[in-house]
Amino acid sequence: MKQTLLAIFLLLPLLTQAQLNESFSDGNFTQSPSWVGNTDGFIVNQQNQLQSNGPAVTGTILQLATPCQAVAGTTWEFWANLKLATSARNYVDVFLVSDAEDLHNTNTSGYFVRIGGTADEVSLFRKDAGKTAVNIINGEDQTTGSSNNGVRVRVTRSEDYVWELATDMTGTGDSFVNQGATTDATYKRSGYFGLLLHYSSANNQHFYFDDFTITDTEPPVPEEPQTVSQQELTLRFHGPLQEETAQQETNYTLNGGAKPVIAELLEPETVRLVFSQNFNTGNNRLTIASLSDIYGNALPFPVEVAFTFSPPAVLPGYNELLVTEIMAREAPAVGLPPQEYIELYNPTNKVLTLQGIHYSDATATTTLPNVQLQPGEYAVVVPNSQVADFSQFGRVIGISNFPSLNNSRELLQLRQPNGSLIYAVSYSDTWYKNNSKSNGGWSLEMIDVSNPCAGVENWAASVDPRGGTPAQANSVATSNPDNTAPVLLSTVAIAPDRLLLHFNEPLDSVQAANVTHYKIDPAVSIINVEVQAPLFTEITLQLSEQLQERRQYTLVATGLTDCTGNLSGALEATFALPSAPEPGDVVINEVLFNPRPNGADFVELVNRSDKYIDMKNWQLANISNDSIADMRSVATANYVLEPGQYVLLTSSPENVKMNYPAARKEVFLSMSSLPSYPDAAGAVVVLQPDGLAADRFSYDEDMHFELIDDVNGVSLERIRPEGATTASNFHSAASTVGYATPGYRNSQSQENIQAQQKFQVAPKVFSPDADGYEDFTTINYSSSQAGLVANITIFDTQGREVRKLARNELLASDGFFQWDGLRQDGTKAAIGYYLLYIELFDLNGQMSVYKEKVVVGGRL
Incomplete structure (x- = not known):
């Protein structure tokens, strides 16, 4: 290509004088301009005309060609006389436009005027490489049928590639007759003008030519630029350009201001422009000024050409295609069609292709169709059957096998055809931050699409009255940047x-x-x-x-x-490395089975061992028909309890925190649901991963302190962590803490008291007022003798029986009984001294009697 350009540029001094003006007045055709081809087959006769003089052999073909780049905005004119009877074997093709010097080569392309032929006419043809020529302007038949066919021919081609053919059969140029017009822009470049003669033996000297003129007075006309990349384009003109002006960067202006950093003439009529900034996606304009063609025709004023740019569609990379809206629970519908959907968004300045992208949830995968997303464009993805219902909202992409969305929790992924991750989001119903909207009909929307890495902090329930904004900017959209480091x-x-x-x-x-x-x-x-x-x-x-x-x-x-x-x-x-649990390591520490109206149950556990215990795969259950039932998973992920650490299990952490503001939410472990725990009575069972029961607590509403008027919202708390999980080791939570202590030390908790003798009372003075301070007393016992049975009766100072606290209770080696200060009839004992009368029987029936004093205190 460089050699071709060099050859053309060497000809510029000649071409700029005149495109072509050959009258053969100098008596030769080898100079000014130079003709090449079968030069020995032509002469300039005494009339200064070009005359054929080839061999007298039938089927001879002669050709002459001269360089010429004129191709549009051009007029070709010449005189010819075929002093012969034209026929299929006797005619001339005058090539106006040719891409090759060898006009006879079957692969040559261009346009020519044929004089003669079977129809004895003057017509315009187009020649395509390797194909038979096509008649594009069919001249009048039988106009060259005599033995003296003098004709002057004029052909014009406009800047819009409209061809016109005219002939003057007088040869004077005064009586041109229009032969027709057509539009043909197949070939927009030319290298040569020339003659191609076909004759039989008797006609070798009967072709005469004169007055070849090719004129181009039109300034260069640009075509629509063709973009090569986001910053490069090629600009083609209707004719060859002057190199100096074509390569001057200041002659081009993009979108009113930007100049190219490179302006390079690739071919005589083609300029390469490279800019330092990207083209606008969509409409652009290029202003061109001060250009000239090789014939000296200059642009009289700046010309503006418009072009559009669409970046090539590419597969999105990581976070270059986002899920920005999720309708997981579509019913009851608020205003949108009752259909699950996801919304996709292109946050880049690229055109993205979705072809072959895999969209999946935890159990299903589907493939997105061959569609494109423009920069900043939203699209809603729905099943094929729902496309029509959603088309009113914007761009809709229908897919088959739409993965069903879970209402409460789901991991969604977008991956390239090769499996590379594009985007992933794991949403849950807590992301709505609105209990009523999480019940259905409202979508989850991303708040800031420029912050795709954020989780729950960057999502919220839609506030659009329809319940969502499919294929549109989100209703909750606002700036929500991530300026904090990971935790x-x-x-x-x-x-x-x-x-x-x-x-x-x-x-x-x-x-x-x-x-x-x-x-x-x-x-x-x-x-x-x-x-x-x-x-x-x-x-x-x-x-x-x-x-x-x-x-x-x-x-x-x-x-x-x-x-x-x-x-x-x-x-x-x-x-720490978790240890295998044993029954009794983790025990039930607090239970709320009768919550306040619209409240939530909870079960609190405590690790009373010296082990680190992982709660993954533990279960919470109840008892039904004397069997463990209604088992619910506590945690599917690792959750390690340190020694002495609490964990509170509930299906509604927000509800518990609302009802008990002092609750330590950091030790809450949310469960999708708890087993059924009736208000009247039931059993809480905690199961280890190995299936063994870690602990079991049978509760009854009668276990509550009887002087509490309303036990709704009052938890039962474990008194002694090391004690057995029995009714005697639980007490109603104190009023001073709001009747529950979720996540922190129980209000009624006591340190384990080791009795120094058979029986020891602590505290000696207590006040049964549910204020969390010494609300009850304990009768602690310790004995190395097995099989002891105890009776405990409480008397006032007058010797009257107040309450039978224990009857025929079989004692463990150590433990305690509690008295909450209530009489046998459930009324509160009066302030004052009381006697604990304890009868102890051994296996032989021998009885021992113990007496202890205790004081019931209170406000006077």
């Missing part, structure tokens, strides 16, 4: 040599996989780090050695960044 939520030893770290937001997965970011004390080496896809909120650390049980370790993670780029400082967490 380490938990560190759990999931195996003796593996740790699982859980963070509050997605991490930069490449950076987080570097082992140098983590240290353990006491020192344990980390040999591998794996960031868990698709959410990148969990990290697994592989250790070089096994951890020891009942030993606390400290992990420090430093220099981690979230996917937004926020850098963390030192993140510290303690952990």
